[in-house]
Amino acid sequence: MHSADLIVIGAGPAGMSAARRAAGSGLSVLLLDEQPAPGGQIYRDVDRASKTRGAILGSDFTDGRILTRGLAHDNITHLRGAVVWQIEEATRVSFTRNGKGKFAEGRRILLATGALERPMPVPGWTLPGVMTAGAAQILLKQSGIACERAVLVGSGPLLYLVATQMVRAGVPPLALVETQTKADLARSLRHVGGALRGWPYLLKGLRMLWELRRAGIARHVGASDIAIEGDRSASGVTFRVGGIEHRIACDTVLLHHGVVPNTQAARSIDIPHRWDDPQNCFVPECNKWGRTAVSTVFVAGDGAGIGGAKAAALAGEIAALEMACDLSKMTKKDRDAEARPLRRGLGAECAARPFIDAAYPPYAGALAPADDTIVCRCEEVTAGDIRRTAGLGCLGPNQAKAFVRAGMGPCQGRYCGLSVTRILSDTNGIPPDETGYYRIRPPLKPVTLGEIAALAEHETAEVGK
Incomplete structure (x- = not known):
């Protein structure tokens, strides 16, 4: 079993910057990311990009190398190809790597899961x-x-x-x-x-x-x-x-x-979410340090609200400072002093967001699709199907799921959830916050019986020591 002071899920801008700042503050960091190389979506494969490709993609892309190089720290263990599929008791993470299920224990967890395209x-x-x-x-x-x-x-x-x-x-x-x-x-x-x-x-x-x-x-x-x-x-x-x-x-x-926060992991551990009208999506509730209602779990980056790569990196550092303070690696005075310039930078980065x-609001015709337009690709459920469930008395996505299977496919509602919420909200005349979202249960990603069996064998071996 892996263990660390901090488990960071996601190696995008927020995850990488948080890992480096936390490591520099004396925390042991376990960075879990399902991609074969760090960078997330925005800096994907940046370390392998040629000069020609770098020129095509621009300096905003190649600047990501500063963050990827920062992962070369003795306090950081970066596990590539690690697919997280469960978080338990807000300290234990189950993931699959190289076809085998594994556990990790952390005193704090940072969700840096980024965004999805709407x-x-x-x-x-x-x-x-x-x-x-x-x-x-x-x-x-x-x-x-x-x-x-x-x-x-x-x-x-x-x-x-x-x-x-x-x-x-x-x-x-x-x-x-x-x-x-x-x-x-x-x-x-x-x-x-x-x-x-x-x-x-x-x-x-x-x-x-x-x-x-x-x-x-x-x-x-x-x-x-x-x-x-x-x-x-x-x-x-x-x-x-x-x-x-x-x-x-x-x-x-x-x-x-537009893009929206990837909230699947946060929802799976019952972190409260609220509807954000300007961004037309749900965002997790967290304070200015990224702390959620689950005291050991933080959220940073676009997974907490869309702000862009540079804002995400700054938010990751701010969250890392609070976690270092939590774990007695720095005083509140030092935390606040180090956070001050980061907050100024974050404010400047987010100034243009409103x-x-x-x-550039979302396309109205896609928020309220015609009845014969498919909204759940996995189960081929149309907007009309969702509206008919409202006519049957369904007030939220979980009820609608029971009738038409929307959200029960491999993507587990990632790509239809907001559409289903919006259609039900408009049809029933109930705000999105009251309409709600899918109840997310593990596994967050598909996992095989063989991977689960390997996890059970590993746990048995640990107990037998």
């Missing part, structure tokens, strides 16, 4: 040739492959980032179909003060838009009635802008309308 259920989204913009970016980061004859659909800065990276890779997208409207931009102006405070992000966005314009990439803004056409695979995207119908023939469709959330 599902965008539109007609045709389950066709082959349709993927998320984030998945296309991972393909570029990990393999250097860019999607050909692709159209990017949705809203948010990631669309511009992926599009510019595709341009630099020599495989530009055919077009961007954007769902944000002039009314959204007008509403976002009340947050312009924060946007100006976060001016580096505004400048970065303007540079990306200029790069796309210089490359001749068409942008269709204010799109609605989006549908993906195709028989055996995607062959085109149809949409309406200003009352005019459009169709773009393509081979690949890349969908994106503006971004207001300017």
Whole structure:
């Protein structure tokens, strides 16, 4: 059995920075991550990226090497390929590595599980040739492959980032179909003060838009009635802008309308969550140090609310300071002194977030899909199926699950949960907080009987010592 002062789950920006800060404060750290290399989604495979690929992806990507190098510390044990599937008693973690189940014990646990792309259920989204913009970016980061004859659909800065990276890779997208409207931009102006405070992000966005314009990439803004056409695979995207119908023939469709916290692990141990209106999703309840209602468990990074890679790294360090203080490795005075510049940095990083959330809201047509649109891909459950369960008296996702099996597939509701909550909320006229979310039970990820058997053998051997 592995044991450490701190178990960090996830080796993205928050997990890596927390591990390094905690190790430097004298804590023993066990870092568990299911990927073969550190970096999370945002810095995926950054240590192997060539100069050419680094130039395509930009300095925001290659800066991740600073965090990955920080893991070379005597107090850090980094287990790659470790798939966490259960947390017990808020101190014990079960995971699988190399096909065998294992245990780990920690005095504190940090959930740095990052974000998921928000599902965008539109007609045709389950066709082959349709993927998320984030998945296309991972393909570029990990393999250097860019999607050909692709159209990017949705809203948010990631669309511009992926599009510019595709341009630099020599495989530009055919077009961007954007769902944000002039009314959204007008509403976002009340947050312009924060946007100006976060001016580096505004400048970065303007540079990306200029790069796309210089490359001749068409942008269709204010799109609605989006549908993906195709028989055996995607062959085109149809949409309406200003009352005019459009169709773009393509081979690949890349969908994106924001990211949301990955809350599965936090929910599995009954950490309370609340609905966040600006980000249109649930977030775990935690204090300014990342501490949750489960006193030994902390959450940091995008898993606690979307803020971006740099904000996640700062939040990870802040949480590490509190845990070091908890475990008598530093005084409260030293904790506060070290946290002060981190908090200033975090405030600056998050200053533009309200503006971004207001300017690029989720696509309304995907939040309230047509009845015949599939929302649960695993079980092929449609939006109409979910609405019919509301008519039968279902007030929340767990009741609906019993009727139509939504959320019972391999993804365990990761990609349909928010859609089901929103549809039930709108249909019943009950706020999302009252509608609730799926009850998450272990295993968090699929686990084989052989892996569980190996875990039981290991526990028996430990008892027999």
